[in-house]
Amino acid sequence: MTELVVGTKKGLFLLEGEPGSDYEIKVRAFAGQPVDFATRDTRSGRLLATVTSPFYGPKIFYTDGDPDAEWEQADGVALPEGGDWALERIWVMARGEVDGTVYAGGDPGVLFESHDGGACWELNAGLWEQPSRSHWQPGGGGLCLHSICTWPGDPDKLAVAVSAAGIWLTEDGGGTWRRGNQGLNPSYLPEEALRDENAGRCVHHVERAPKQPDRMFMQFHGGVYRSDDAGASWTDIGGGGLPSDFGFPLMVDPADPDSAYVIPLVADMDRVTPDGRVRVYETRDAGSHWAARGDGLPAEHAYLTVLRQAFSRAKDGGQLELYFGATSGDLFGSGDAGSTWSTVATRLPPVFSVVAI
C-alpha cells in the first residue's frame, strides 16, 4: 500500500492505494487553503504541511495523530523581526540525516532547520547572512529555495537550490556556503551578464543520486544538467531525445545513479506538455539518451502543467513507483518505473506537491 501526500491549491489530500488499482482519498485537511508542500516523516509518522494563507502568511503545521483533527502550528517559522524581509512561502521540506532533523526551504531564499521533527524551527544563519543576498534575483515564483539535497550518511553535506540564485553547497552543516553554478548556461541572459555571478541562475529542481551522492541531476530554466562533483559544476544533458529542455520537476531512481526522470514542458512562454501529450522522459545512462514513457498517460489534447514539487517516488529499482500531479487536478502513477501509467485521481484542485510514502 502506498500513501500519497498531496498538497493542492485548496487543501491537503491523503490517498492510499496500489499501483494500477484504485486509490482512495482518505483525508482532506486545510480545506480551502493553499498547501504548498506536505510530507510524512516515516521515522516518526508525523505529517507536516506548509500552508500559505493569503491573509495570514506562511505557516508550518504538524500532527502526530488524526489528520482530520486539529494540527499544531510549528514555532520559529519566521525571519528576524524588524528587518526589511518577510517570509513569503515555504516551498519544500526534507528530512535530514540525523534522526529528528527536518529542513524547510522558502522564499526569500531561506533555509530553516528543525531538530525535533518539525515542531520548532530556526533560520539557517549561514545562508541568511550571505553577503551577496541583496543581489539575488527572484524567479517567477519568487526567491524560492525549492530543492534540499541531503548526503546519505553525512549530515554536514547539503546542497540547496534557489530560484534564481542558483546552487549553494555546504560541507559544515550549514555554517558556511559556496556557490555551485559552474557550467550552467542561462540562455535567457546576455553573454556579458554571465560574468555576474549574481545574475539569475534559474534552477527549477535538483535531486541527488543516493547511491552515488556526488552525482546530481538538475532541471534548469532551459536545460537539463548533471553534476559528478557534488554540485560544484554541471554538464548539459538536455539533448539526446528530449522534446524540450524546459520543465520543472525531476526524479531519480535511488537504485540507479545513472537514472533520472523529467516531465518536459514546451517552453517558458508556453508551460504545457508538448504536442498535447503527457510524457515522462527517462534516462538510464546519465543523460546521454532520453526515452519517452507515456503508456497510459493522456496522449491527445492534453495540455498539462506539472509543478516542481509535484513529482515523487516510492521504492526503487524494479519496484520503483512514480507519481505526479498537474495543475489540472489530475494525478498519475506508475508501479513499474514509468513503463506504464494509470490515473490515480482526477478533478482534484491544482496540484502543488506530491510525496509518495
Add this chain to the structure above:
Amino acid sequence: MAVVCVRGPLRRLAGGRAEHELDGATVLELLRALELCHPAVEGWIVDERGQIRRHINVFVNGERGGGATAVRSGDRVEVLPAITGG
C-alpha cells in the same frame, strides 16, 4: 482602553474571544498588545517587518486605518481578512 475585534481563526488563536480590551496609542501598538496577551496570534496579523499583512484590513470606528492610525480610549478596532479575488 480600546477594543480590538477579531474573528475566524484569529478569534480561536486569541483565546476564543472576539473582543479584547487593550492599551495602545496606535493600531500597531494594540496589535502588539494582543500578541503579548495571546502569543499564538504572533505572525498572523503583523509580519516580521512590523507591517500589517497585505490582505488584512483594519477599521477604526468603521473607518479604514493602518498600523500607524492613532486610537483613543473607547475606540473599536476591527481586524478583518480583505475581500480579495476577482
